[in-house]
Amino acid sequence: MIATGASAANAEAMTKTQFVQGRSLWVDARRRLFRNKAALVSMIVLALITLAAIFLPLVWPYGYEDIDYALVNCAPDWWPDPDVLCHSGGWHIFGSDNIGRDLFVRVLYGARVSLAVGLVATLVSLVIGVAYGATAGFLGGVADNLMMRVVDILYSLPFIFFVIILMVVFQQSFILLFVAIGAVEWLTMARIVRGQTLSIKQQEFIEAARAAGVSQSGIIGRHIVPNVVGPVIIYVTLTIPSVILSESFLSFLGLGIREPLTSWGVLISDGANQLETAPWMLIFPALLMAVTLFCFNFIGDGLRDALDPKDR
Amino acid sequence: MATPILEVKNLNVRFSTPDGEVHAVKDVNFRIDEGECLGVVGESGSGKSQLFLSTLGLLAGNGSATGSVLYRGREILGLPDKQLNELRGSKITMIFQDPLTSLTPHMTIGAQLIETLRVHRRVQSEEAERRVLETLELVRIPEAKQRMRQYPHELSGGMRQRVMIAMATVCGPDLLIADEPTTALDVTVQAQILDIMRDLKNELKTAIAIVSHDMGVIAGLADYVQVMRYGEIVETGKVDRIFYTPQHPYTKMLLDAMPRIDQPDRRGHAHLAPLAENAKTLLDVRDLKVHFPVKTGGVFAKRKPLRAVDGVSFTLRQGETLGVVGESGCGKSTLARAVLKLLPETDGAVVWCGRDLGPMQREEIRKLRGELQIVFQDPLASLDPRMTIGQSIAEPLRTLRPELSRRDIRAQVGEMMERVGLDPAWINRYPHEFSGGQNQRVGIARAMIVKPRLVICDEAVSALDVSIQAQIVELLVRLQAEFGMSLIFISHDLSVVRQISHRVMVLYLGRVVELASREAIYENPRHPYTRALISAVPVPDPKLERAKPRAKIALDLPSPLDTRAQLTFLKSKVTDDPDAVQYRPQLIEVAPGHLVAEHD
Numbered sequence: 001m002i003a004t005g006a007s008a009a010n011a012e013a014m015t016k017t018q019f020v021q022g023r024s025l026w027v028d029a030r031r032r033l034f035r036n037k038a039a040l041v042s043m044i045v046l047a048l049i050t051l052a053a054i055f056l057p058l059v060w061p062y063g064y065e066d067i068d069y070a071l072v073n074c075a076p077d078w079w080p081d082p083d084v085l086c087h088s089g090g091w092h093i094f095g096s097d098n099i100g101r102d103l104f105v106r107v108l109y110g111a112r113v114s115l116a117v118g119l120v121a122t123l124v125s126l127v128i129g130v131a132y133g134a135t136a137g138f139l140g141g142v143a144d145n146l147m148m149r150v151v152d153i154l155y156s157l158p159f160i161f162f163v164i165i166l167m168v169v170f171q172q173s174f175i176l177l178f179v180a181i182g183a184v185e186w187l188t189m190a191r192i193v194r195g196q197t198l199s200i201k202q203q204e205f206i207e208a209a210r211a212a213g214v215s216q217s218g219i220i221g222r223h224i225v226p227n228v229v230g231p232v233i234i235y236v237t238l239t240i241p242s243v244i245l246s247e248s249f250l251s252f253l254g255l256g257i258r259e260p261l262t263s264w265g266v267l268i269s270d271g272a273n274q275l276e277t278a279p280w281m282l283i284f285p286a287l288l289m290a291v292t293l294f295c296f297n298f299i300g301d302g303l304r305d306a307l308d309p310k311d312r
Numbered sequence: 313m314a315t316p317i318l319e320v321k322n323l324n325v326r327f328s329t330p331d332g333e334v335h336a337v338k339d340v341n342f343r344i345d346e347g348e349c350l351g352v353v354g355e356s357g358s359g360k361s362q363l364f365l366s367t368l369g370l371l372a373g374n375g376s377a378t379g380s381v382l383y384r385g386r387e388i389l390g391l392p393d394k395q396l397n398e399l400r401g402s403k404i405t406m407i408f409q410d411p412l413t414s415l416t417p418h419m420t421i422g423a424q425l426i427e428t429l430r431v432h433r434r435v436q437s438e439e440a441e442r443r444v445l446e447t448l449e450l451v452r453i454p455e456a457k458q459r460m461r462q463y464p465h466e467l468s469g470g471m472r473q474r475v476m477i478a479m480a481t482v483c484g485p486d487l488l489i490a491d492e493p494t495t496a497l498d499v500t501v502q503a504q505i506l507d508i509m510r511d512l513k514n515e516l517k518t519a520i521a522i523v524s525h526d527m528g529v530i531a532g533l534a535d536y537v538q539v540m541r542y543g544e545i546v547e548t549g550k551v552d553r554i555f556y557t558p559q560h561p562y563t564k565m566l567l568d569a570m571p572r573i574d575q576p577d578r579r580g581h582a583h584l585a586p587l588a589e590n591a592k593t594l595l596d597v598r599d600l601k602v603h604f605p606v607k608t609g610g611v612f613a614k615r616k617p618l619r620a621v622d623g624v625s626f627t628l629r630q631g632e633t634l635g636v637v638g639e640s641g642c643g644k645s646t647l648a649r650a651v652l653k654l655l656p657e658t659d660g661a662v663v664w665c666g667r668d669l670g671p672m673q674r675e676e677i678r679k680l681r682g683e684l685q686i687v688f689q690d691p692l693a694s695l696d697p698r699m700t701i702g703q704s705i706a707e708p709l710r711t712l713r714p715e716l717s718r719r720d721i722r723a724q725v726g727e728m729m730e731r732v733g734l735d736p737a738w739i740n741r742y743p744h745e746f747s748g749g750q751n752q753r754v755g756i757a758r759a760m761i762v763k764p765r766l767v768i769c770d771e772a773v774s775a776l777d778v779s780i781q782a783q784i785v786e787l788l789v790r791l792q793a794e795f796g797m798s799l800i801f802i803s804h805d806l807s808v809v810r811q812i813s814h815r816v817m818v819l820y821l822g823r824v825v826e827l828a829s830r831e832a833i834y835e836n837p838r839h840p841y842t843r844a845l846i847s848a849v850p851v852p853d854p855k856l857e858r859a860k861p862r863a864k865i866a867l868d869l870p871s872p873l874d875t876r877a878q879l880t881f882l883k884s885k886v887t888d889d890p891d892a893v894q895y896r897p898q899l900i901e902v903a904p905g906h907l908v909a910e911h912d
Contacts, residue, residue, distance in 0.1 A: 024742050025698055204694040210654055212708035212758065213681030226698045 025307075029230075032306035039302025042295035049292060053111035061091050062102035064109045065260045071100040073278045085277070095280045097270065106262050107285050113263035114289070117177060117247045118240040124182030125243075126236060129189025134228065136190070137197025138220060148194065151187050159184055159246075160253075167255055177256055181246050185239055192235055196228045230307040237300035241293040248289070264289040315385045316343040317486050317519045318367070318404070323379035323389075325359065325366045325543075336362045336375070338543040344487065347517040351534030351551070353527060353566065355777035356748075359543035360523045364489045368404060369396045384486075402432035405480035409492040411472035415464040421475045422460025425482055432483045447482045448475075451508050469640075470501035477508060481518065488512065490522045494529060498639035498804065503848035506532055525777065527570045528850025531555060532857035539563045551854045569782035571807035573834065573849045574856070585793050587632050587814050594798055595628040595651070595766060600660035602643070602650045606873060616873055620646040622822035623660070623896065628766070633792065633799040635813030635830070637806055637845065643822040644802045648768045651800070652684050653677050664766075682712040685759035689771035691751035695743040701754045702739035705729065708762045724761060731794075732757045732787060749780035753787070760791060768800040773808060785812055806849050810834055815905075818842050821878050824899060828906035838908040840881055881911040 033039055057064070074088035075081070076095040088096050094103035136147040163180045170176055200206065201224070209219050248265025250256040257263045264285050271282030325337035336359040344350045354360045366377040369391065381389040383399060400406075408414050416424055425444040429435060435443065448456035451474040464472060473493060480488055490509065494502035510533060512518045524530055530537055530551070537554040539547045539562065547560040558564045601624075603617035621643040628634050638644050649655040651662055653669055662669045664684070669677065685708070688694035695704050705725045709716060716724075726736035732753040743751050752772065759767050769788065773781040785808060792799060803809050809816055809830075816833045818826045818841065826839045837843045851857060875894045879886045885895040897910040 024700070025744070204688050204690055205696045207649075207654060208686070208688060208694045208755075208758070209696070209707065211652060211681065211684075211686045213678045213711045214707065215678070215711070218711065222699075223696050227696070 029303075029306040033302050036302040036305060038298040039306075042298040042302070045291065046295040046299070049111060049288070049295075050115060053108050053115060057105055057108050057112075060102075060105045060108070062105050064101065064105050064262070066101060068096070068100040071096040073098050073274065073281075074100075075278070075280060079280065094284045095278070097281055098274060098278070103267075103281060103284060106267060107264075107288055110262050110264040110267050110285055111288065111292075113257055113261065114244050114247060114265070114292075117181065117263070118244040121178050121181040121185060121243045121247075122236055122239045124178060125185035125189050125239060126232070128182070129186040130193050130225075130228070130232060132186070133190035133193025133195075134197050134220065134224065137194040138201065138224065140198070140201075144194070148191075151190055154184075155187055163250060163255060174257070174261075177247060177250065180250075181243050184246075185243060189232070189235060189239070192231060193228055196231050197224055200224050200227050234300055234304045234307060237296055237303055241296040244289070244293065314345065316345050316382075317384060318521075319343040319380075319382040319385075320363075320367060321380040321382070323363070323366065323377060323381065325362050325371065325375060325377045327372070327375045329374065336543050337366065337377075339379075340543075340545055342538060342545070342548070344519045344521055346486070346519055347513065348536065349513055349520040349522065349534045351530035351537045352521065352523045352540060353525065353530050353537065354540035355525060355566075355779060357542075358540040360540050361491050363540070364406070364491060364521060364523060368400055368406065368489070369393065370406075398432075401428060402483040403485055404487045404489065405483070405485045406489040406491065407473070407476045407480050407493050409495050411469060411476045411496075412464060414476055415472060417464055420461050420463055421467070425460075425475075425479055428479050429482050444478075444482060447478045450481070450511075451475075451478045452504070453478070469497055470504065473497060473501075473505055474508065477505070477512075481512060481516070484516070485518060487519045487521065490520060492524055493522070495524070495526070499806070499848040500639065500844055502529070502850070506850070509533060526850065527555075527567060527778075527852035528857070531852050531854045532850055532860075539566065555852065555854050565779060567852060569779045570852050571778075571782070571785070571805070571811050572851060572853075573807040573810055573846065574851055574853075584633070584789060584812065584814065585631070587629065591629040591631055593627050593629050594665060596661075596663040597627070597651060598625050598661045598663065600624045600647070600650060600662060601658045602646050602655060603658040617658075618873055619822050619878075621650060622878070624819070624822070624824055625660075626817055626824070626827060628798050628800065630765070630798055631792065631796045632815065633801055633813045635809035635816040636800060636802045636819060637804065637809050637816060638819035639804060639845075641821070642819040644804075644819060645770055646822075647819070648686065648770045648800065648802055652686055652768060654686075679712075682708070682762040683765045684768075685762065685764040685766070686768045686770060687752070687755050687759050687772040690775055691748050691755050692743055694755055695751060697743060700740050700742055701734075701746070701751075704743070704754060705758045705761055708758060712762055725757075728757045728761045731791070732760070733783075747780075748776055749784065752776060752780075752784055756784070756787065756791070760795070763795060764797055766798045766800070768802065770802045771804070772801075774803060774805065781808065788812065806845060818845065820880075823878055823897070823909065824907070825881070825897075825909040825911075826907065827899070828903075828908075832903065832906045838902055838906070839911055841911075881909070884912055 071086065071088050071092070074086040074092065074096045075084040076093055077087050077089060079087070079095070092102050092104065094107060097103055097106065132147065136144045162184070166176055166180050206219060206223055209223050214222070244264070247256055247263060248268060251263050251265030252269040257266050259266075267285035268282060268289070271285060274281045320340060320342050323337055323340045324335070327334040327336055340363060342350065352360045352363065362371070362375070365371055366375070367381045367389070369389075371377060377389060379389065380387060383404065388396065388399065415421070419427075422441075422444060425447070426437070426440045429440045429443060444460065445456055448459065453459050453471065453474050459467070459471075464475070467475065488509075493509070494505050497505065506529060509520060509522070513520050513533075520533070522530065522533055534551050537549065537551050538545050539554070539560065541562050547554065547558065547563045554563060555567065558567055600621055601619070602621040603619050605615045606618045624647060626634065636644050636647065646655065650657045653662070657670065664680065669680070695701070702722075702725055705728060706721050709721050709724060725739065729736045729739065734750065734753050734757065743754065746754070755772070773784050776784060788799065789812060791797075799812075801809060801812050813830050816828065816830050817824055818833070818839070820841050826833060826837065826842045833842065834846060837846055847860070876886050876888070879894055879897065882895070882897050887894055899907040899909055902908050
């Protein structure tokens, strides 16, 4: 046994030692991620879009509900094609829509809604999926089998049918959108987390932890979850764009966001109707959405390469 | 002088990696003549495998080789694949460490062999079949005709490696390159494979290049030896010269670090402390059984018990080391886990300090974990990759001694790191930043930090290079002397076990076949299986190896699902039915403390 006096002296000595700071796997991953040009540019672009969506509407001269009947379907001043009804003038840099609202500020509001839906629904799916998947994977056996069959059954429900029923039974609302999308997206997350948990459970360091007397909850919390985080983060960045797409799809069908609030899906849907007379109404929201989706996908790819260098 | 089969001049191999260029092979020169065997030894990372991969143009995409490789005077380095393919697999062939991944799983071995032959030699199918059959007999595959219709997964590891050798020799090559051909195999199988290679060399005059980390394997087979370190050849010469009068300090170190089954207590190595006469018994394992239900067949499968551990009894005294040896599948690791209650036992009792662990609740067992610890085989896999080594070492303290303050824990971790030879300043580093040997020190520190009374080392040194292995063994011996704990040292390597154990237990298919003090078991083995094991261990001494009588062909380990298997050495009592309840060979005390299972 070590005498307490000696250990105190030792502690004294240790505080004086210069510790070598190790490179954790996270530090390594960050270094690899920042070396990936596509991911780095995507992160910057995405940050700019997010900041613009949050702050620009506050200072922009027009509100998203402000209607100006003098400016119905007007092109922005710089629009190259002269054969348009009118030019909007002023700060309408994206032109105006079919009831004379400023398109730029509406695209920014659309970004707010789409990004919010993307983040919140993904978060919902993350929480349910990780809890469900980790439990199934850790318990194993019959419980795992039952839980995963439930997932299989839910998988087989047609998504649109499910959403329409929800919309009919309850009032069409913003929150329902999160619930509907989150309720579908967590299934894949649960599968991924379960698979990871199963493989990590087999690893020797879990057995080592059991031999060290670590309790069940300690093993899940300290050893399994931190090792599942990597693949989960990757999947999250790839889920956000798919959620944004789902929302656009629902809104396009008229099942999502209600006027006057808007989202990229609604804007694209409106724009598609005005394609011949006012193409800018489709081009700008579609372009911004495409850029955002690309950014998320590049970041997801970058994260996968950074966190799982062996998987390539 | 005749043209050599293979001549390598100024060969350099470089790999470009994201962390910079790696110079894996530096300016290597050698030649191999007809009927000659060149042995290349070196520890992991010495570039010995890359050396031969580059001569055959099999480098990974980021590698490049410069220099000159002459096959019978013809330059083959940098030849296009099409021309190289005419040589590869026909004139120059290669066998690898893992025979399962080198065989195509969906083709029968006969079909694969015939294909190899027909790609390189235009022969009729009947002729091909005949040649293949001859080759299979040459590598001593019993019932070769039936074996040709089997798939790789139906064969044991040893059989597969024989098939690989058959595949490499079926076209009558000039040069056979064997890269760690026996590393994944058990010692008795290893001895047979080495025998086959020796015959190839003597009878067919095939030149062989064998790459190995095991000086014993090299001693028995090679005519010339090259010692490699960090991509350079540090010493080269005839086998006897290298082994009896090594010049380079690295060669001397390698030979010295190699544990020798014939010389357990050499000078300059840690000696096992003699056991106190009155040491009290700590652990008493009585008739322990661990069976796993295994499904055989389809949907309505029968469940058969796989008897991983089938009635093992032994005792362990304070400060004693019990070596447990046996080949793969004999239940060594299962035994370790059952003793530690990491696996539930099927029957029998584990009595620790007079208390039966069997009926204990999980919480009680958890409290006992501080006394019973384990060190695992794979040092990297047994450490959580997302924890610093300091956190890993501290984990048992944090869970088992929650009363300690952070400061105390930290102080103890630092002290333990110093004891196992790690710099305490590394406390915040991660496992992937360390080598295997350093990680194993972390594993040992984690096991030792709670001052356990029993540590089980499950193949704790098997994955390490010999020089590191020697250091870890010395560390364990020293720690045992300091702390007075008991050790169960599980290993397939009989030489290491001899060095470290007071008593040795030999397992065969879940049962003890012999249990005795180390002198008795190595000097006077009674059971035929123990004898076969001991004689199969290669010794790093060329003269002894050459003089060794060749082991007669023993069959591979039978399936442990077959109840007849345990009676391999007691054929007279076998009931000929794979599911029947069989006679159990009993242990007989032939001398005080020397137990031997009944055998014919």
